[in-house]
Amino acid sequence: xxxxxxxxxxxxxxxxxxxxxxxxxxxxxxxxxxxxxxxxxxxxxxxxxxxxxxxxxxxxxxxxxxxxxxxxxxxxxxxxxxxxxxxxxxxxxxxxxxxxxxxxxxxxxxxxxxxxxxxxxxxxxxxxxxxxxxxxxxxxxxxxxxxxxxxxxxxxxxxxxxxxxxxxxxxxxxxxxxxxxxxxxxxxxxxxxxxxxxxxxxxxxxxxxxxxxxxxxxxxxxxxxxxxxxxxxxxxxxxxxxxxxxxxxxxxxxxxxxxxxxxxxxxxxx
Numbered sequence: 001x002x003x004x005x006x007x008x009x010x011x012x013x014x015x016x017x018x019x020x021x022x023x024x025x026x027x028x029x030x031x032x033x034x035x036x037x038x039x040x041x042x043x044x045x046x047x048x049x050x051x052x053x054x055x056x057x058x059x060x061x062x063x064x065x066x067x068x069x070x071x072x073x074x075x076x077x078x079x080x081x082x083x084x085x086x087x088x089x090x091x092x093x094x095x096x097x098x099x100x101x102x103x104x105x106x107x108x109x110x111x112x113x114x115x116x117x118x119x120x121x122x123x124x125x126x127x128x129x130x131x132x133x134x135x136x137x138x139x140x141x142x143x144x145x146x147x148x149x150x151x152x153x154x155x156x157x158x159x160x161x162x163x164x165x166x167x168x169x170x171x172x173x174x175x176x177x178x179x180x181x182x183x184x185x186x187x188x189x190x191x192x193x194x195x196x197x198x199x200x201x202x203x204x205x206x207x208x209x210x211x212x213x214x215x216x217x218x219x220x221x222x223x224x225x226x227x228x229x230x231x232x233x234x235x236x237x238x239x240x241x242x243x244x245x246x247x248x249x250x251x252x253x254x255x256x257x258x259x260x261x262x263x264x265x266x267x268x269x270x
Contacts, residue, residue, distance in 0.1 A: 004130035005030035005152070006123050009053075009061065011046040011185045013177050015135035016053045017166045018155050022133065023057060025159065033130075034059040035122060037066075039114040039186065040087035041210060046185040049177040051083040056175070064118045068095035078118035090210050097214050101222015104190055104230050137161050190230040194243075197231070201244045212237040 007022055009015045022032055036050050054061040065087055067077040076096070081087070096113045097103075103110035123130050136143050136153045138160030144153050155161050170176045179185075182196040187207040192200075200207060211230045215237055219228040229236040235243075 002029065002031040004123075004127045005032050005133055006119070006127065006130045007032055007034045007133045008119060008135065009034050009036045009050065009059075010135060011036060011042060011050045011177075012135065013170050014137055014155065014163075014166050016049070016057075016177075017161070017169055018133065018135045019053065019059055020057055020169075021159055021161075022154060023059070026154075033062065033123070033127060035062045035064060035119050037064050037115040037118050038081065038086045039110070040065070040090040040093045041187050042088075042185055043179060043183065043187050044088070045178045045183075047083060047086060047088075049175070052175050054083075056173075062122065064122050066092045066096060066114050066118045068092065068099055068113070070099060075121075076113050076117040077121045080122075093210075094214065094218075097218050098221055102214060102218060102228045102230055104227065104234075105232055106227070107222065108191075137163060137166065139163055190232070194232070194240075197240055198244050201241065205241075208237050208240070 005022070005026070007015075007019055009019055019034055022030070026032070034054075038047070050061070050063075053059065063081045063083070063086060064078040065081050067079045069076070093110070093114060096110065100109050100113065101107060119132075123132075130150075132151050134151055134153055135155060137155045139162040141156050144156055145151060152158075155166075182192075182199050183203075184192065184196075187204075188197070188200060188211055190211070215229055222228060227234045229239075231237070231240055
């Protein structure tokens, strides 16, 4: 019997290439199950790319979203969705915030609740025993989590590739992810550097309506010793716009413009 390999598909080019590579080279060894977890704050370009990859690569992709229970002690499960019905308003993200508080660098629970737990809940119910494939490339091996038996890194260990090789592959396909590196899969992710966030304010300031609304509505949620704002240095969405308008160098001078330390898709950045 084949071993179950859950392929964690972030919606980025690297994980999409991993899905292609595994299907082409490892289908005889593994029962490959491709899963994408939608947070409700993905960019539409990401959802489009995920949908096109599913059809083009014949992945039979499973789309999941977080199912959050209000009562304490009952963990996040999952619901099944698809491209057409996928949440685009952040309703599940808000449910996580209502229960756990606003995620930030000191309390980074959004990946856990919106990505990892829904994916794991689906896999445990449908697969039983399984291993998870994570899209980390050979040129970013420093991000590999050591001593984790239930994770594998095909593009770092089995068929090592670089970012340039991944980009070259997609440049020869009939479609591509129509996003620049600074935009990322999440519309406004608090893990982005201030430089990238200011670029997003220049380009699409309306994507920050959601975090601003969450800070206004749910500042009393979560641990009392954790600041209920999203951004680095205990800064709110309003603070971002203030610095963007007045003097963004104030943030750079603090030495905290260091980009994302972790992505929203179980450790993938691109």
